[in-house]
Amino acid sequence: MEEIKNIRFGCLVKKGRAEVHEMPLAEVKDNQVLVKQLECNICTADYTQWLGLREHNGYPVSGGHEASGIVIKKGRDVVDLEVGDFVAIANNYCGSCEFCRSGRESECKVRASYDEHGIYKGRMGFADYFIRPVTSVIKMNNDLTPGEAAFLEPVATVVKGINKLRLKPFEKVVVIGAGTMGMINAMTVRAYGGEVIVSEMMENKLETAKKAGFTTVDPTKDDAVKKVMEFTDNKGADCVIVAVGNTNANIQAAKMLKKMDGRLLVFAANYPPPQIGITANDIHYRRMEIIGTYLADLKEFLEASKLLNIHKIDVKPLIEKNKYYLDDINEAFKEASSPGKYRVSVLLHKD
Known part of the structure; x- marks a missing residue:
């Protein structure tokens, strides 16, 4: 050498x-x-x-x-x-x-x-x-x-969040945002057996999500909450992953969740910091879980390497x-x- x-x-x-x-x-x-x-x-x-x-x-x-x-x-x-x-x-x-x-x-x-x-x-x-x-x-x-x-690293951070969500097979999941991290979240949820609908406003990202086989909604053209209700037989999503740092997205996410025991994963940060936009009473009466995620530990890196190495996500x-x-x-x-x-x-x- x-x-x-x-x-x-x-x-x-x-x-x-x-x-x-x-x-x-x-x-x-x-x-x-x-x-x-x-x-x-x-x-x-x-x-x-x-x-x-x-x-x-x-x-x-x-x-x-x-x-x-x-x-x-x-x-x-x-x-x-x-x-x-x-x-x-x-x-x-x-x-x-x-x-x-x-x-x-x-x-x-x-x-x-x-x-x-x-x-x-x-x-x-x-x-x-x-x-x-x-x-x-x-x-x-x-x-x-x-x-x-x-x-490897971005997939590991997604795995960390998905594990914190305690995702079960066949659960209905909304991913808000079809950027890099939103798409990795959607792909990983699907790999773990969840059913996914992706919400995105940018045309090129919507097209990427569609080509990857996901059901999509454009909130600039349709009522995204209504579309999610149709996707979930009017029950609301089991989980919503917010993969954009935006107050309005956080507010909309809470409306997309099922009435009781829904889980909202705050995946993205932004500067200046966005607000959650819901009250403590919302969380209390709906038994809602607000889950934060950041970084990844060794076990998630090893899990992420498997997802990539065996082509469970592309x-x-x-x-x-x-x-x-x-x-x-x-x-x-x-x-x-x-x-x-x-x-x-x-x-x-x-x-």
């Missing part, structure tokens, strides 16, 4: 500006792997900071956490991965704090420290090479494209046709932040 002395990576240096920087490559430790990263998808958190809407992390940000690549070197304590294995990025965690030992790795006490690289902060998904703890990568099937495998329609090389990362952010876009992939090598 050719010696790699420096890594090149994309980073945000200010609102609306992404650049490519370099830093020396460290030594691979006993419990680490060196990954030649192939593609990284730009997620909502990435491009909203590029837009200046999530600047609380400061700059420079070496972000990107939806990435995949090939193991090209491993430490001597790595036993379940080999050089040449195709992997995707999962969460960092220490494995020894009280949260990690109880299966709550997303709350790891030192998790944030893994994202500190000198003056840079972030997951380094937009790096051409990066050294990662063996615990933070998961093996993927070679028949997936790098862009598809890079969906994320190909959620990848934009235009791909950008690392040197053009600023242009990639421009496209990713355009209304109606799905995931835009950054190619980290030209070979």
Whole structure:
């Protein structure tokens, strides 16, 4: 293997500006792997900071956490991965704090420290090479494209929410929003045996949902609550997943739920924060559950890898046709932040 002395990576240096920087490559430790990263998808958190809407992390940000690549070197304590294995990025965690030992790795006490690289902060998904703890990568099937495998993290976050919903086969579920995360929610609910109707206002996203085989409703043209009632034999949905950060969507979701014991999953965030829009009395008298979800733990990453590896969900329609090389990362952010876009992939090598 050719010696790699420096890594090149994309980073945000200010609102609306992404650049490519370099830093020396460290030594691979006993419990680490060196990954030649192939593609990284730009997620909502990435491009909203590029837009200046999530600047609380400061700059420079070496972000990107939806990435995949090939193991090209491993430490001597790595036993379940080999050089040449195709992997995707999962969460960092220490494995020894009280949260990690109880299966709550997303709350790891030192998790944030893994994202500190000198003056840079972030997951380094937009790096051409990066050294990662063996615990933070998961093996993927070679028949997936790098862009598809890079969906491991967003699929894991969806699995976390679906598990919190305690979804049962044949339950009627509404997904509000047919963007990337809305579509993954709809696909995962279907994979777990639920019946899905997708509500979406944008024509191209409605078309994506239809092509994927989902019943759809356009609330700009039809009474979405009435359509849901028709879909559920006038009983209302067992669950509604709100995959857009919008107060009106939250209000509408409560109206779509069945009269008693409905579950509402608040999947999406936004800035400024949307409101739930319902009262405590609504929750009380209807025995309604309002469920929040965020991040994922190791068990969800493993479950997500199975969904992708055995093709129980198909994320190909959620990848934009235009791909950008690392040197053009600023242009990639421009496209990713355009209304109606799905995931835009950054190619980290030209070979």
